[in-house]
Amino acid sequence: MLRNFIILTLASFAFVACETRSDVEIANEENILIMGNSAEPKGLDPHLVSGVLESNIIRALFEGLCVEHPSKNEESLPGAAKSWTHSPDYTQWTFSLNPDAKWSDGVPVTARDFAFAYKRLLSPDPNWPAKYAEMLYFLKNAEAYHKNKFGHILCGNDTNFPLPWDTLKEANFDGDPTIKLKSFNDKKFEDLKKSKREKLAKYLQDGETIDLSKITPKEVNFNDLSSPEKRIYFNAKGIDKLSEKELTFLKTQTDVIKWTDKVPENIRQIVLDRIIEHHKAKKPSLWDKAKVGVTIVDDFTLKLDLRGPVPFLHHITKHYTWFPVPKHVVLKYGEINTGLSSPWTKVGNIVSNGAFKLKKWRTNHILELDRNPHYWDNENVHLNGIRYLPVKNLFTETRMFGDGQLHITYKVPAELLKMAEEKYPKSLRKEDYVGVRYIRVNTAKSPFTDPKVRRAFALAIDQKALCDKVLMGGQQPASGIVPPFGDSQPAGVIQFDPEEAKKLLAESEFADPASRPEITLLTTDSDSSLREAVAYQAMWEKHLGIKVRILQREWSTYLSRQFSQDYDLAIAGWIGDFLDPTTFLEMWITDGGNNNTGWGSKQFEDLLKEAENTADPAARLQILAKAEKTILDDTPILPVYWYATNYLIRPEVKNWHPLLLNNHPFKFVKIEK
Amino acid sequence: MTKLILSRVLQTLLVVFFLVTFVFFAVRAIPGNPFVSEKKTTEQERAALEAYYGLDKPLPVQYFNYWKNILTRGDFGDSLGMKGRKVSTLIKESFPVSLKLGLLSLFFGLIIGIPLGIIAALYHNKWQDYIAMIVAMAGICVVAFVLGPIFQLVFGKPLPILNVAGWSRSSDILLPAITLCFGVAAYLARLTRGGMLDVLSQDYIRTARAKGVPTMKIITKHAMRPALMPAVTYLGPAFAAIITGSFVVETIFLVPGMGQHFVTGITSNDYNLVLGLVLFYGILMGIANLLSDIALLFMDPKLRKA
Numbered sequence: 001m002l003r004n005f006i007i008l009t010l011a012s013f014a015f016v017a018c019e020t021r022s023d024v025e026i027a028n029e030e031n032i033l034i035m036g037n038s039a040e041p042k043g044l045d046p047h048l049v050s051g052v053l054e055s056n057i058i059r060a061l062f063e064g065l066c067v068e069h070p071s072k073n074e075e076s077l078p079g080a081a082k083s084w085t086h087s088p089d090y091t092q093w094t095f096s097l098n099p100d101a102k103w104s105d106g107v108p109v110t111a112r113d114f115a116f117a118y119k120r121l122l123s124p125d126p127n128w129p130a131k132y133a134e135m136l137y138f139l140k141n142a143e144a145y146h147k148n149k150f151g152h153i154l155c156g157n158d159t160n161f162p163l164p165w166d167t168l169k170e171a172n173f174d175g176d177p178t179i180k181l182k183s184f185n186d187k188k189f190e191d192l193k194k195s196k197r198e199k200l201a202k203y204l205q206d207g208e209t210i211d212l213s214k215i216t217p218k219e220v221n222f223n224d225l226s227s228p229e230k231r232i233y234f235n236a237k238g239i240d241k242l243s244e245k246e247l248t249f250l251k252t253q254t255d256v257i258k259w260t261d262k263v264p265e266n267i268r269q270i271v272l273d274r275i276i277e278h279h280k281a282k283k284p285s286l287w288d289k290a291k292v293g294v295t296i297v298d299d300f301t302l303k304l305d306l307r308g309p310v311p312f313l314h315h316i317t318k319h320y321t322w323f324p325v326p327k328h329v330v331l332k333y334g335e336i337n338t339g340l341s342s343p344w345t346k347v348g349n350i351v352s353n354g355a356f357k358l359k360k361w362r363t364n365h366i367l368e369l370d371r372n373p374h375y376w377d378n379e380n381v382h383l384n385g386i387r388y389l390p391v392k393n394l395f396t397e398t399r400m401f402g403d404g405q406l407h408i409t410y411k412v413p414a415e416l417l418k419m420a421e422e423k424y425p426k427s428l429r430k431e432d433y434v435g436v437r438y439i440r441v442n443t444a445k446s447p448f449t450d451p452k453v454r455r456a457f458a459l460a461i462d463q464k465a466l467c468d469k470v471l472m473g474g475q476q477p478a479s480g481i482v483p484p485f486g487d488s489q490p491a492g493v494i495q496f497d498p499e500e501a502k503k504l505l506a507e508s509e510f511a512d513p514a515s516r517p518e519i520t521l522l523t524t525d526s527d528s529s530l531r532e533a534v535a536y537q538a539m540w541e542k543h544l545g546i547k548v549r550i551l552q553r554e555w556s557t558y559l560s561r562q563f564s565q566d567y568d569l570a571i572a573g574w575i576g577d578f579l580d581p582t583t584f585l586e587m588w589i590t591d592g593g594n595n596n597t598g599w600g601s602k603q604f605e606d607l608l609k610e611a612e613n614t615a616d617p618a619a620r621l622q623i624l625a626k627a628e629k630t631i632l633d634d635t636p637i638l639p640v641y642w643y644a645t646n647y648l649i650r651p652e653v654k655n656w657h658p659l660l661l662n663n664h665p666f667k668f669v670k671i672e673k
Numbered sequence: 674m675t676k677l678i679l680s681r682v683l684q685t686l687l688v689v690f691f692l693v694t695f696v697f698f699a700v701r702a703i704p705g706n707p708f709v710s711e712k713k714t715t716e717q718e719r720a721a722l723e724a725y726y727g728l729d730k731p732l733p734v735q736y737f738n739y740w741k742n743i744l745t746r747g748d749f750g751d752s753l754g755m756k757g758r759k760v761s762t763l764i765k766e767s768f769p770v771s772l773k774l775g776l777l778s779l780f781f782g783l784i785i786g787i788p789l790g791i792i793a794a795l796y797h798n799k800w801q802d803y804i805a806m807i808v809a810m811a812g813i814c815v816v817a818f819v820l821g822p823i824f825q826l827v828f829g830k831p832l833p834i835l836n837v838a839g840w841s842r843s844s845d846i847l848l849p850a851i852t853l854c855f856g857v858a859a860y861l862a863r864l865t866r867g868g869m870l871d872v873l874s875q876d877y878i879r880t881a882r883a884k885g886v887p888t889m890k891i892i893t894k895h896a897m898r899p900a901l902m903p904a905v906t907y908l909g910p911a912f913a914a915i916i917t918g919s920f921v922v923e924t925i926f927l928v929p930g931m932g933q934h935f936v937t938g939i940t941s942n943d944y945n946l947v948l949g950l951v952l953f954y955g956i957l958m959g960i961a962n963l964l965s966d967i968a969l970l971f972m973d974p975k976l977r978k979a
Contacts, residue, residue: 020833023841048756365927393925395822396838402830403829563714594712
């Protein structure tokens, strides 16, 4: 028995020993591209993923209205749409779809699929786990629909409503974002910080105090509340978020919430009646009433109305959130917004409209795509397929490249850059990538309450030394938040200046070392982030004489601590979704979900709003540059460097040019034998 | 015999029960949250996700439901990290891979470790012994993340028939199996040596020697069986451990096995995945221990009487 086993094993090795060509050599003959893709994809539903590695696969499977140009960042090529026009003010775009465009099962791709996709991604259902719906907020009324803004949808969109929305919207529909009821948990009103008490003050009359314990639980019994408690509770929530019971109560005492004088009592009653009626009807879909700016003119014409001028809409349609999903397949395997439990993206079920279709998907092993014979431009697609390998270990990946197992790697780790430079000089790429590395500052904690201290920390970072001596991957010192691309110029505000930094620190409230508490620098538990953190630590100690303590935490704790603003300084990064400064600026609005610095500025938000309503591209960029300067002057974040991508690519892979978003269109990629 | 099996099965069930109970609460005590991502998860989203996975209920209810789903429907729940995938599917996919790799490396471990141990015992305190034990010590000390890359560079890269990493060719199993086998071989060598030294000093061996039985025959016929008892005891748990995969070897060699799930499950706070794996591992461990007990019974008549 044992002998048989040995013979069998040896025989099977002898059998495989015949194959002496490398994987890449075999793949070259089959015309298949093999890529390292860093990790197992979390999923393939374009509406439910948010990562770079998933996007690498989804871009090959699906196709949006426009497609990336293989080498020009600023250009868009026809994809599912064969042509498009826009109104002179860029607020209305009409896309003529390609009638030859088909799903991989031969069913035509129509405007219905796009409208269905947008309705799906924007679904307001709390059980719908989409992470990226705000990418569609460019569409008119999309935000109101997604966030279930009842007032806006039921009254504002009604042209016959007795009061115009512009007046009505002054009422407190959205709630007061500065009051977080949960944060009062276990606190007493008298013990609140002054800043917090001031936020409450506008709802209180002189001398009134409240019992916080009554308004913090999940189920608040509002009948027990005193009238100032009611005012705070209702205003913190806002009309749109109130339950049916609360609304019915509000009808009897409308002035508990802020309406402004311009909304008379009878109008208040109509508004509340409409929302109550909607609750009573078991909340039917509001899609039609919401009037989201998506119109199916006919099967092959899609009209998009936008919330304001968006001269770069064609760039945005290249992002996977704007891709269509196959209505007929999604509905076959579930409802429009069946999220995690829908099997429509499994092998055998999924159909796609891009150059490739899904062939094989094994967890932690391989994901393989095949040519899509129904693709409209199939004859111009060079590759027969793509294999994605989830190589988590980047050292293994580089070794696999050297052994001829990969055409393209995901990333060369910083430790191997020098080796790669010597060994594979022709294969190593160091390309600019629209992303920014920065240090997030908790502006609520001393000493960072003083902008001078923040600025001193920013100016004491020797960005160039960090890029050239520590990172060595072609990163560029960041003089601002938005990396340069196209007509958008770098801000040029933050530059290493140790003298100025010292001066600022000396002028600040915290000039005296004894007045400064211990400062920690939060980062992840990887080796490379530690190297970076140590560099900052050394620079601050050398130039400011301040020794910060490095705090390494594993990924999810690292993220949670930032979201709950439980840190002093935190190393972080942001990668652009499209080529426009707003992708880097919008997150810094007051209490934005990804802001987490406690910083906010009315002036900044007004500038963003102004840009949103400016059609002229050049003027728009100028306003946005001003907005960026507003942040940088206050320095709630310390920009450090602009990202670069480092990867290895085999010389036989053609039509793979540097692209700022690193979104290479696979349909053009070619393997030259 | 039946009594032994029965009591072992009962013991295993008891151990698995306590294991799952402990891990159920321990894994929830790990800092972090399964639904954290780079983009902010709103309160509403988190509430919806927690409701979907039943994490909004009080802990005792969650615990009760966990057992209920397993016992009534054989359902280990969905993975929280790899959303939309069942824990049972993940185990079903990855276990055969780890099993195949584990069996081969165990086989390598046996054919290297046992002869090494025997040689060391036979040449006790001679240079052969020292060399064998240095090799064995190195096998224990040099960890897989050092050995793996060395093998990749020394064998994988220059030999055209071997890939550095991956799981597409049938030769891909070789390097990870060899990397994994060293630890097993090293322990086996030390245990066999110890057992063999013990047996070789017994009277009946001396008698056999005095009778003029050839050394080879003494070893195979008289000494081997009792000398291997410590090794067999060790093999039970080692078997269960090796066929459930190793995180380090799997990530270095890109093997789609079970070991990766253990670590990613912990780091991504994937409660269901970790629990499913622990349960599966616990049962395997019980079976492996039972098998090694039965093997010992066959090897040692004294145990049979007891």
